[in-house]
Amino acid sequence: MPMQANEIEDLLRITFPDAQIVVEGNDGVHMSAMVVDESFRGKNRVQQQRAVYAALKGKMDGPAGELHALALTTKAPE
Secondary structure, X not given: OOOOHHHHHXXXXXXXXXXXXXXXXOOOOEEEEEEEOHHHOOXXXXXXXXXXXXXXXXXXXXOXXXXXXXXXXXXXXX
C-alpha cells in the first residue's frame, strides 16, 4: 500500500521532533521531503540522508517497499 505524505511526516517526526518537515507528493509512491534539523549540523549530506532513511524504518527497502522514491533535501537550520 502506498504511503501518504502525512504518514511519512509522522515517521520522520518520531526521530526529528523539532525539525521543520515538509513532505509533498500526491501519488503515494514518488514523494519529496525537506527536513531541516539541528542534528544535521556538522554532518555531511550522506550522513544526513542516511539518518532520514533510517527514520523511515524500512519503508523504502527493496521492491516491496511502500515508498518507491523520495526526493530528499536535508540541512541544518541557518
